[in-house]
Amino acid sequence: MPTEAIDPPGIQWLRVSPTYVTVRLVEWVVGNLLAVALFSVPLLLVLLGAWRWLPLWLAVALPAGMFLLALWRLVLIPRQVRAIGYAERDDDLLIRRGIFFQRVLVVPYGRMQYVDVSVGPVERGLGLCTIKLHTASVATSAQIPGLPAAEGARLREQLTARGEARLAGL
Amino acid sequence: MTEPNPTPASSAPDDDWQRVHPASPFVRGWFALAAFAYFFGRDTLERMLQGRPLIDDYLNARVLWLALGGAALLLLTVVGFVLSWFFTRYQVSGGYVRVTSGLLFRQHRQARLDRVQAIDIVQPLLARIFGLAELKFEVADAGESAVRLAYLRLKDAKQLRATILARASGAETTTAARVIGAGPPAVQRIQGAPGAAGPHGDLAGIDGSGAEPGHAPASGTEPAPASLGPGLPGSQIPASVAPTLLPREAPEWRVLTVPPQRLLGSLVLSEQTVFIVLGAATSVVVSVLTESVAFAFALIPAILGIAANYWGSFNRGFNFTAAISPDGIRLRYGLLDTRAQTLPPGRIQAIKIHQPPLWRLLGWYRMQVNVAGYGGPSAASESSSRTMLLPVGLKNDVFAMLSLVLPDPGTGQPDEVFTAGMAGLGGRSGVFDGGFVITPRRARLIAPLGWRRNGFTATDTALLLRSGRWWRELVVxxxxxxxxxxxxxxxxxxxxxxxxxxLHTTPGPVTARLIQADVEAxxxxxxxxxxxxxxxRSRQTSEQWLAQVAPAHVPSSPQTQEGPQHG
Structure with a gap:
């Protein structure tokens, strides 16, 4: 992954585990299959003859469009996962994400109020975890998904130690 | 676990458990009583007005049951009120405020005094008639909404506020007031080890030699305040923290008042008015074209809503007065329901100076702030009035308020820089623009109007972000x-x-976002x-804010609040 324009120069990004793609795939399947199934209901009704007012092409186009959109998202997943990165600097943690809509977030260690480590069912199966940092601002939303459990534990300890050393007021 | 232990070493009068004013539940529950009175009184009143006998045959048979039922209901309500009053008690001692309430579901709340973010005295109309007031304070560490004490006599409320503020913030205690929010609860959760005293190293290092010898070690060894529970042993709290003398209410110096005419004018010149005028014109045209008046009746609810809205703004902003006192900025406002807010300036997270297009005619601005604990999404109208630092004011007023919340502008020419932030346009050669870095010219296609406004500049103490060609905005x-x-x-x-x-800040009306800046910049x-x-952060100086402001607004005031410092 080449560095993007808004990445601060000279940052060595640590990437999340490639197996996180699997987690995203499972989420994708659950989310998008449901959506496609939902949008297929009109088609079914038209085919069964219950709905006559809806033209057939529209009834087909709805789920087809949904499906194409889902495919597009599917194609993006590996790149999105590769775009997630984090870097520990001396005084703050950098988190980046996104390809089209990029975001680089910096959280000073002294501002962290607490660190959450959460593990979902799929993540547990793959030995991954998600680390979430909380500051006094709800807008921060700093999370690093798809960390290997060992790396997650290391990061949590590291962040905690650094946060403690640099703890500041509000 | 029903009775919280009183602090053993409490000899000062304010250390005892106290009750709120006996009339409180009646003032709070006046609606129930009013409904009651309405239900039983309406019929009687109607009969009286119509000249019919008060009790006719139809009613005669049931009057006994009605009266009995009514009396029972009334009795139950009153007993409930009395019980709720009896079981609501509060205590200020040992650096904590504790409030217990409830008969069946007991609730115990405590808040650390040195975490108090801001403190309000609220007087709804009825409470005001009886000379009562509600004391409400925001605490950074509790994670829940404000602690409320309702109702106290106005004098007592003021006294209590003075006590709390004197112990909690600037005027008396120099310790610990700054280390808020991210203190023990945060660390507890990070470390996962209760009782650790780690984070206060910096506190002791900076303030340990300060005015209160008993305080710095105290805040290092206290248990986590997040563990709100009825059984916190009082013995862990050193009694030396509590001063024995009651501090007087801190004196204050008025900074500005918003005249009612200007408030009215600001309402008239709001965007809402433009929509109303447009809407009125449209409805007139429509009714003329369709030759039907019935259409107008449909508008009545809308008109009522708009009137209520205007009234609400007027009621809230009426007689807005800002004053400065050793314990913070005092804001007072309200026509029927009055509120007196004390805002320690060190607690202000972000400031927004805003000017809608119509206000430009008269050079008016509005200021809003983000304060930790204020900006919760609930009680929107309340929080919108509480985060208002200046409902409408001239440039002088804005600068006066700025000098309170940002005592050190961090630049040699604050006038020029802030004026440029409030009204300036960049991109002209030879005109000083306060050092604002604006959107590059190549991006003017995506910001055709705003590109010369969008900009930022940093002083030594604050970052200034400006935006909006018509709806001008400056965020500090x-x-x-x-x-x-x-x-x-x-x-x-x-x-x-x-x-x-x-820039992420605590929840509130101000969002600090620099838009469309050059990537390099x-x-x-x-x-x-x-x-x-x-x-x-490493040289936070918010404690000395009064010292920094004092020369401008407070000519000579060494006698202010230094008296009862040591316990």
Whole structure:
């Protein structure tokens, strides 16, 4: 992954585990299959003859469009996962994400109020975890998904130690 | 676990458990009583007005049951009120405020005094008639909404506020008031080890030799305040923290008052009025064209709603007075329901100066602030009035308020810089623009009007972000208040080589976002701001804010609040 324009120069990004793609795939399947199934209901009704007012092409186009959109998202997943990165600097943690809509977030260690480590069912199966940092601002939303459990534990300890050393007021 | 232990070493009168004013439940529950009176009184009144006998045959048979039922209901309500009063008690001691309430479901709340963010005295109309007031304070660490004490006599409420503030913030205690929010609860959760005293190293290092010898070690060894529970042993709280003398209410100096005419004018010149005028014109045209008046009746609810809205704004903003006192900025406002807010300036996270297009005619501005604990999404109208630092004011007023909340502007020419932030346009050669870095010219396609307004500049103490050609806006974020930052770029912005910088702050009306800055400039700002925030945090000086403001507004006041310092 080449560095993007808004990445601060000279940052060595640590990437999340490639197996996180699997987690995203499972989420994708659950989310998008449901959506496609939902949008297929009109088609079914038209085919069964219950709905006559809806033209057939529209009834087909709805789920087809949904499906194409889902495919597009599917194609993006590996790149999105590769775009997630984090870097520990001396005084703050950098988190980046996104390809089209990029975001680089910096959280000073002294501002962290607490660190959450959460593990979902799929993540547990793959030995991954998600680390979430909380500051006094709800807008921060700093999370690093798809960390290997060992790396997650290391990061949590590291962040905690650094946060403690640099703890500041509000 | 029903009776919380009183503090053993409490000899001062304010250490005892006290009850709120006996009339409180009646004032709070007046609606129930009014409904009651309405239900039983309406019929009687109607009969009286119509000249019919008060009790006719139809009613005669049931009057006994009605009266009995009514009496029972009334009795139950009153007994409930009395019980709820009896079981509501509060205590101020040992650096904590505790409130217990409830008969069946007992509730115990406590809040650390040195975490008090801001404190309000609220007087709804009925309470005001009886000379009562509600005391309400925001605490950074509790994670829940404000602690309320309702109702006390106004005098007692003021006294209590003075006590709390004197112990909690600037005027008396110099310790610990600054280390808020991210203190023990945060660390507890990070470490997962209760009782650890780690984070107060910096506190002791800076303030340990300060005015109160008993305080710095105390805040290092106290248990986690997040563990709100009825059984907190009082013995762990050193009694030396509590001063034995009652502090008087801190004196104050008025800074500005918003005249009612200006408030009215600001309402008339609001965007809402424009919509109303447009809407009225449309409805007149429609009714003329359709030759039907019935259409107008449909508008009545809308008119009522709008009138209520205007009234609400007027009621809230009426007689807005700002004053400064040793314990914070005092804001007073309200026509029927009055509220007196005390806002320690060190607690202000971000400031917004805003000017809608119509206000430009008269040079008016509005100021809003983010205060930790205020900005919850619930009680929107309440929080919108509480975060208002100045409902409408001239440039002088804005500068006066700014000098309170940002005592050190951090620049040699504050007038020029802030004026440029409030009204300036960049991109003209030879005109000083306060050092604002604006959107590059190449991006004017995506910001045709605003590109010369969008900009940022940093003084030594704060970051200034301005935006909006018509709806002018200037956001000021003190460096040490930056929580985290994000650099964002969408596909279109990438084509134009611009990016947004978002400064995250506590919830509130102010969002600090620099839009469409040149990528290089944004990156530089991103790095520089992180460094500035780091440096500012390491030398936080918010305690001395009064000392910094005093020369301007307070000519000579050494006698203010130094008396009852030591316990």
């Amino acid at each position: 974020v003190p460096h040490q208040r930056t929580q985290s930052m994000a650099l964002q770029q969408g596909p279109i912005a990438r084509r134009f080589g611009v990016a947004d910088v978002v 944004a990156l530089a700002l991103f790095d520089a701001q992180a460094a500035r925030a780091r440096e500012a």
